[in-house]
Amino acid sequence: MILRTAQPVPATFDALLPRSLAERIDRLDVLSRKVFAGKLPGERRGKRRGRSVEFDDFKPYTPGDDLRHVDWNIYARLDRLVIKLFREDEDMGLLIAVDASASMASGEPTKLEFAHRAAMALAYIGLVKQNRVSVASFGGPGGVRQLTPLRGRANARRVASFLLESLAAGSSPNPAPPRDDLAASFNASVRQIAMSRSGRGVMIVLSDILIPGGVQALGPALNALAAAGSAAFDTYLLHTLSDAELDPAKERDRGLLGDLRLTDAESGRAAEVTVSASLIARYRRSILAYTRDLKHAAAARGIGAFLAPSSTPVETLILDSLRRGGVLR
Structure with missing residues (x-):
């Protein structure tokens, strides 16, 4: 269930990664549970x-x-x-993939903005620790776009420039045209990015994972991440949903009741729906079941999955959720 709101998006490095947040995460590190056989000197052992x-x-x-x-x-x-x-x-790689598809441009703040802010914070942590950091975006007008691996704090602005460009493209009034092959496109994009990895390290995907066919349709993408995991990469999914997608009842004050015409931001398909309290309750049960099934399917393949609502402050995600989840230390 997608409701769009026009909001300004970050346009500068400091807006994407405020100095106050950078100072708080400066001493964090990405945690890998794999045993490393390093190739280049670095801070990590x-x-x-x-x-x-x-x-x-x-x-x-x-x-x-x-x-x-x-x-x-x-x-x-x-x-x-x-x-x-x-x-x-130890020489560790950090590969971050951000979904920039049309469905991400909803929520307050948008899922797109949240994911790009989180990606910047994670990339910054890796750069400061001299890891090989590569950032990719997919699902947007340009398809899969990927930044070559970088090291060191001095490259933070290059990463920010890449992410700001991706964020601006995904937030534009004319995003990628509607398409029907959403599951195939998602699976192919994640597989392409996963196969670009080199050496050993951690891969993190940030996406709303709103795919027709549910968890069953995500098999190729999950298998690609599992293959990365078997090749000495720790793999994680940050499942990013808006508050309205988790509980549409929060949108009642915007008229989300009665006879409505809802249009899918990805496929462009529309449906006439009578939205009632009972329908919202059924939807809420369905979305909770979907997030649960996704987490179980990921865990069965050795992939960590976290629900990351876009309303969550990025500092809370980084300093609390991902530290408790063993992604950061």
Whole structure:
């Protein structure tokens, strides 16, 4: 159930990521439960033992061990040969995909704005920690668009520029034309982005996931995310819905009762509907069942799924929900 409202959208870096929020999330980090075998030096340390600069533990010397790693101080004191073990540097990727389709341009604030703000905050956290950060948008007028992986705080404005362009395009009065192949398009886009990953890390998709056919139609997208998970990526869905989509009763003061003509923002199809209190109650049960089924289908594939209402302050999502959910630390 989609109600559009004309609202100004962020147009600057500071509007997309306020300095006050940047300062609060500056020390956070993206958490991966996978074991990493790093390729490049970075701030993060992996769990694989190798030759690096950070001491981890000792082990008894065995013939064939590198004598350069013998701790001669212990040998002098205890007359025992032991080898020093180190943690190897970890190189982690962070891949963020944002749904910019027409259905996202609803809610107050819009789901589109919320998702882009959240994506910017997550990207900033990854950049500050020297992770490889790539951001993609899909479903908008330009189809799948993706920013090449970047590192470091200095690239935050490049990420912001990409997201601001995506946000402006999705918020324009003339978004992508209506289409009937919504499920196929969604699945293909998510699969394309998931396949672009490299190395190891975390992938996060922000979308309302309003797809004809329900959870059953999302099989290819969920399987693509599951494949990323089996390839040493932690994968997450942030299911972004507006308050009105979760509970249309909140729109009664806008006349959402009686005989109405409702038009789907994605397909352009219209339907004549008599909206009553009982219909709203049935809808509410259906949307709750859908969010529950989506979470279960994702969990069965090793994907974490979180309901992220667009009315949630981004700082609450980042500092509370995702930290408690084990996505951030």
